[in-house]
Amino acid sequence: xxxxxxxxxxxxxxxxxxxxAVQALTDVELEVHAGExxxxxxxxxxxxxxxVKTIAGVHPIDDGVIxxxxxxxxxxRPHDAQNLGIATVYQDLAxxxxxxxxxxxxxxxxxxxxxxxxEVEMERRSRELLQTLSIRIPSVRIPIAxxxxxxxxxxxxxxxxxxxPKLVILDEPTAALGVEQTAQVLDLVERLRERGLAVxxxxxxxxxxxxxxDKVAVLRLGRNNGVFEVRTTSQEEIISAITGATxxxxxxxxxxxxxxxxx
Amino acid sequence: xxxxKSQAASVEGTVDAPAAAADAAPAVDxxxxxxxxxxxxxxxxxxxxxxxxxxxxxxxxxGLIIICAIFQSLNSAFLGAENLNNIFVAMVATGMxxxxxxxxxxxxxxxxxxxxxxxxxxxxxxxxxxxxxINEWLAVLxxxxxxxxxGALHGFFFARIGAPAFAxxxxxLLFWNGFMLQIxxxxxxINIDGEGVVGKLTTYYFSDVAAAYLLAVVAxxxxxxxxxxxxxxxxxxxxxxxxxxxxxxxxxxxxxxxxAVAIMFNxxxxxxxxxxxxxxxxxxxxxxxxxxxxxxxxFALGGSVEASRRAGINVTAVRxxxxxxxxxxxxxxxxxxxxKIAAANQSAGSGDLLMNVIAAAVIGGTSLFGGRGRTWNxxxxxxxxxxxxxxxxxxxxxxxxxxxxxxxxxxxTVVIDSITRKTQKTAGRA
Numbered sequence: 001x002x003x004x005x006x007x008x009x010x011x012x013x014x015x016x017x018x019x020x021a022v023q024a025l026t027d028v029e030l031e032v033h034a035g036e037x038x039x040x041x042x043x044x045x046x047x048x049x050x051x052v053k054t055i056a057g058v059h060p061i062d063d064g065v066i067x068x069x070x071x072x073x074x075x076x077r078p079h080d081a082q083n084l085g086i087a088t089v090y091q092d093l094a095x096x097x098x099x100x101x102x103x104x105x106x107x108x109x110x111x112x113x114x115x116x117x118x119e120v121e122m123e124r125r126s127r128e129l130l131q132t133l134s135i136r137i138p139s140v141r142i143p144i145a146x147x148x149x150x151x152x153x154x155x156x157x158x159x160x161x162x163x164x165p166k167l168v169i170l171d172e173p174t175a176a177l178g179v180e181q182t183a184q185v186l187d188l189v190e191r192l193r194e195r196g197l198a199v200x201x202x203x204x205x206x207x208x209x210x211x212x213x214d215k216v217a218v219l220r221l222g223r224n225n226g227v228f229e230v231r232t233t234s235q236e237e238i239i240s241a242i243t244g245a246t247x248x249x250x251x252x253x254x255x256x257x258x259x260x261x262x263x
Numbered sequence: 264x265x266x267x268k269s270q271a272a273s274v275e276g277t278v279d280a281p282a283a284a285a286d287a288a289p290a291v292d293x294x295x296x297x298x299x300x301x302x303x304x305x306x307x308x309x310x311x312x313x314x315x316x317x318x319x320x321x322x323x324x325x326g327l328i329i330i331c332a333i334f335q336s337l338n339s340a341f342l343g344a345e346n347l348n349n350i351f352v353a354m355v356a357t358g359m360x361x362x363x364x365x366x367x368x369x370x371x372x373x374x375x376x377x378x379x380x381x382x383x384x385x386x387x388x389x390x391x392x393x394x395x396x397i398n399e400w401l402a403v404l405x406x407x408x409x410x411x412x413x414g415a416l417h418g419f420f421f422a423r424i425g426a427p428a429f430a431x432x433x434x435x436l437l438f439w440n441g442f443m444l445q446i447x448x449x450x451x452x453i454n455i456d457g458e459g460v461v462g463k464l465t466t467y468y469f470s471d472v473a474a475a476y477l478l479a480v481v482a483x484x485x486x487x488x489x490x491x492x493x494x495x496x497x498x499x500x501x502x503x504x505x506x507x508x509x510x511x512x513x514x515x516x517x518x519x520x521x522x523a524v525a526i527m528f529n530x531x532x533x534x535x536x537x538x539x540x541x542x543x544x545x546x547x548x549x550x551x552x553x554x555x556x557x558x559x560x561x562f563a564l565g566g567s568v569e570a571s572r573r574a575g576i577n578v579t580a581v582r583x584x585x586x587x588x589x590x591x592x593x594x595x596x597x598x599x600x601x602x603k604i605a606a607a608n609q610s611a612g613s614g615d616l617l618m619n620v621i622a623a624a625v626i627g628g629t630s631l632f633g634g635r636g637r638t639w640n641x642x643x644x645x646x647x648x649x650x651x652x653x654x655x656x657x658x659x660x661x662x663x664x665x666x667x668x669x670x671x672x673x674x675x676t677v678v679i680d681s682i683t684r685k686t687q688k689t690a691g692r693a
Contacts, residue, residue, distance in 0.1 A: 094573045096566030098634035099559075107563055108574030110556045117554050120493070124500045 007070040008033050009167050009198040010055065010086075015064035017054055024050045025222045027064070032167060032198040037189060039201045039213035039230075043242055047222040048202050052169055055200075056088040057081035069166075087160035088169040095156060097145040101137060102126045104144055105159050133158055133191055135184075150181020154188055167198040174208050186212050206235050220244050320628060322679050323643045326672075330647065334654035341654055344530035351528075352465055354649040355537040356381075356599035357616070361623040361641035362548050363592025366585045368624055369552070369565045371633020372428040374589045376417060376435030377620055381597030382443040382612025384410050388461055388598060389453040389607035390446055399460045407594045413439065414590020418583035428586075436617070444609055452608040455601055464540075464602035468532040475525035475534040478542070482521050487514045537599065541642075544595075548638040561585060565634030596620075615666060622673040623648050630680065647672065 008031040017025040025047050032038045042048050053059045055066070057075040065072045068084050075081050081088070095104050102123050111118045111125070126140050135154045137147060144152060153173055160168055170189070174182045189212045192199050203209050209216055210230060218225040218241040226241045236254060334341040360377050367374045384406040391402035417435050421428040447453065455461050469475070490510045497504040528534050552558035560581050563571040572578050600616075601607050625631060626647050627640025648669060655665050 090573075092569070094567070094570040096563045096570050096634070098566040099562055103559060103562075104570075107559070107570070108576055110559060112556065115555070117556060117559065120496045120500050120502065123497075123502050127502060 008067070009069060011067040011070075012051075012055075013065040013067065015051070015054060015061050015066065017050055017059060017062050023222060025054070025061075027223065028219070029224055030217055032200055034166065034198050035193055035196045036215065037193050037199040037201055037213045039203055039209040039216045040219065041203065041206075041209060041216055041238065041242055042219035042225075045221075046219040046242075048219055049171070050222075051219065052088065052171060052200070052202060055081065056086060056169060082163065085164070085166035086169065087163055087165035087167070089153075089156050089160050089171065089173065091171045091175065095144045095152060095159075098143055100143055101140040101147075101155055104155060105129070105162060107159075109162065129158055129161065133161070133188060135188065148181060150177050150184050153177065153181070153185050157185070157188055157192075161192075165197065167200065168192055169200045169202075171202050172204065173201070174203065174205055182208065206238065209238070210235065218242055320643060322676075323627060323647060326626075327643070327647055327650065330650050330654065334650070334657065337654075338657050341657060344527050346653060346657065347527050348531040348535065350646070350649050350653050351524075352535050352537050353603065353653070354645045355465070355541045356596045356603060357619050357623055357648065358541055358596075358641050358645040359544060359599060360593050360596035360616075360620040361627075361645055362544055362638050363589035363596075364620055365624045365629050365636055365638050365641055366548075366552075366561065366592075367428075367589045368621075368629050368631060369561050369633060369636055370582065370585055371565050371631075372421070372582075373621070373631075374414075374417065374428065374432045374586065375617060376413070376432040376439055377589060377593035377596070378612040378617035379436050379439035379443065380410055380413050380590050380593035380612070381600060381616070383413065383439050383446075384594035384597030385601035385607040385611050386443045386447050386453075388601065389455055390448075392459070392461075393453050393455060399456075403460055403598065406598065407591055410594025410597075411587045411591040414593070415583050415587040417590070418586030421586065422579040422582035440613065443611065447607065447609060452606050454606045457605050461598055461602050462605060463536065464599055465535070465537050466602070467536040469534040469536070469539075470532060472529045472533065475528045476522070478534060478539065479518070479521035479525040482542075483514060483518045486517055490514070544592075545638055545642060552638060557581075557584075562634055615669070618673075619645075619648050619669070622669065622676075625680065626673065626676040628680075631677075 010030070010032045012028055012030040015025055015028045015030075016023070028047070028051060030038070030040075030051070040048050040051065050059065054061050055075065057078040057080050060074075060076045066075055067073070073080075073084060075084070075086075078088075096107065099107065102119070105126050106122045111121050113121065123140060130137065130140065133154075135158055137151050137155065144155065147155065157168070157170065157173070173185050173189070177185060186208060189199060189201060193212075193214075201209070201213060213230050216228045216230055216233065216238055218228070218238065220242065221244075225244065228238060228241070331342060340346055360381060364374055364377055387406040387409055388399075388402045391397045391405060392399040413435070417428070417431050420426050420431045457463075457466065487510065490505075490513070491507075494504045494507075494510060525534070528538070552561060560571065560576050563574065563576060564578065564581055568578060571581075597612060600611060623641055623644035624636070625644065627636075627642065627644030629636030629640045629644075651668060651672065652665060655668065
């Protein structure tokens with residue numbers, strides 16, 4: 001189902017990052033191909049957010065190499081990442097509540113016609129974009145304040161698509177969403193993959209990861225703790241990689257409930 | 264509940280068939296209530312908006328009608344051409360300053376210094392043109408530039424240094440008042456030539472009756488053409504557009520109002536220059552705020568500073584420029600005040616001026632919380648305030664009572680604003 005190209009869109013080779021006395025990332029390796037969804041999982045403090053921020057250019061890396069389409073690049077500022085074609089959708093969505101959907105999609109990159117905002121063209125393209133992504137919202141001319149959490153999330157993701165990115169990073173897109181809204185966002189992630197984009201998905205939710213991801217990269221205490229093919233890996237294996245042991249509260253509970261189920 | 268697709272007559276049926284609707288027109292949610300065509304649609308839409316707390320300009324317009332009715336019943340001269348004309352000319356000074364402060368309020372900030380800055384502006388003009396005999400046009404330009412620089416300075420301390428705008432402009436209020444007294448010198452009052460540039464701002468009338476009618480025609484035709492052509496582009500691009508009847512109805516309403524005002528002016532001395540300038544400023548500032556990328560940035564900052572920053576907006580530059588605009592409009596207002604009393608004096612920019620400027624913006628419907636408002640709000644708000652002042656003055660009611668009544672009106676407006684915000688929140692349109 002997934003067509004994976006030979007050269008990864010993004011590859012991290014031995015990336016390390018220190019904050020003062022804290023070694024946040026140590027020799028992390030990560031590869032993302034076009035048309036592939038890689039889930040980045042790990043416990044709180046495992047370094048997921050730090051890793052994403054190094055890719056997005058918020059924190060420059062200390063050691064290691066970031067490769068973009070096979071050649072090494074330096075990403076020191078968010079601007080560098082955007083120029084490469086990396087779009088990041090952060091957890092706090094960064095939308096303006098008082099402005100309508102069209103205005104938010106084009107905020108900071110308004111289309112102008114003779115120096116004046118071209119509302120007609122922006123609205124037409126917004127509707128086109130939302131249509132190709134099968135995003136359904138009441139109207140493109142209502143303020144963000146009137147949208148549900150899931151709708152805001154899909155608008156934020158759609159906004160990241162306007163820059164024609166090659167890699168989209170989604171930071172916990174389904175946290176705080178209901179069942180229906182989660183499904184909408186996961187549908188959208190699949191559509192991004194169908195369009196040949198590389199997606200890095202940060203999530204705590206194993207069900208979501210199993211649902212849409214192709215590969216799962218596990219981080220533990222700032223180090224790689226395995227990369228798994230989702231289809232051939234059980235949830236328990238991923239969880240034990242996250243927690244770092246086969247004997248822990250989660251596996252003990254699983255074993256107990258399994259045993260009870262067998263009785 | 265009948266549901267109607269805005270584009271064509273592809274009615275999907277009821278709400279419980281989202282799966283079927285998915286393929287048909289994905290950009291339109293079946294839950295969206297689209298307005299019915301024609302007049303019936305207006306009534307339905309109006310009722311829905313009222314229930315949702317989306318009152319718009321309604322409370323102000325109703326308030327204005329009530330104010331007019333009360334004062335007219337007390338004194339039949341209130342709605343006479345002369346009194347109305349005086350109200351329109353007198354409101355321009357406060358109105359100009361209000362336009363400036365609306366820019367600041369849109370950011371969710373406040374500028375308390377506009378009164379003092381307007382005093383500085385009148386003092387600079389008077390000292391340069393009268394005391395030193397410099398060309399009056401140059402003096403006016405210098406005053407406007409000074410206002411913009413003072414505003415930018417406030418903006419710098421707020422945006423770059425990070426001091427609260429409230430505190431910075433409060434300091435400005437005191438500082439610039441002292442600055443004005445200093446440059447006026449021991450004399451205190453400098454009389455301005457009534458026939459000069461500043462003098463004529465409020466005393467010049469286009470005595471030809473054609474002027475007022477021409478302005479009305481230009482306004483109505485301009486509105487109709489921009490609405491009609493804009494709508495045609497929308498229709499051509501295949502996105503929802505307003506029905507023609509809608510545009511015609513709005514144009515007719517505008518025409519009635521515009522020609523009523525024009526007739527009123529012509530019954531007195533003709534179209535006042537001050538009103539023409541105010542109209543130009545209102546149209547221009549509304550255009551900047553709603554049709555340019557700059558205006559979009561101002562609204563964005565009022566909505567979410569963090570979102571604006573991530574969208575690549577230069578937050579500091581926009582903030583400084585907005586305060587410069589407020590300072591510049593405060594200067595303009597100062598010139599109109601000086602013109603009205605034909606002098607620059609020590610009491611310029613003091614008293615209830617600052618409160619009236621902010622009150623006019625808020626009464627007109629500009630939110631104190633940022634991100635919501637239009638410069639047209641200044642027109643409605645300042646009409647209310649000036650009407651009250653002139654109505655009370657006509658009755659011979661003293662200043663203390665005027666202050667109390669104006670304060671009461673402001674409180675009522677803020678209460679209405681807060682209540683509608685609550686209703687809007689529950690209706691999802693905060």
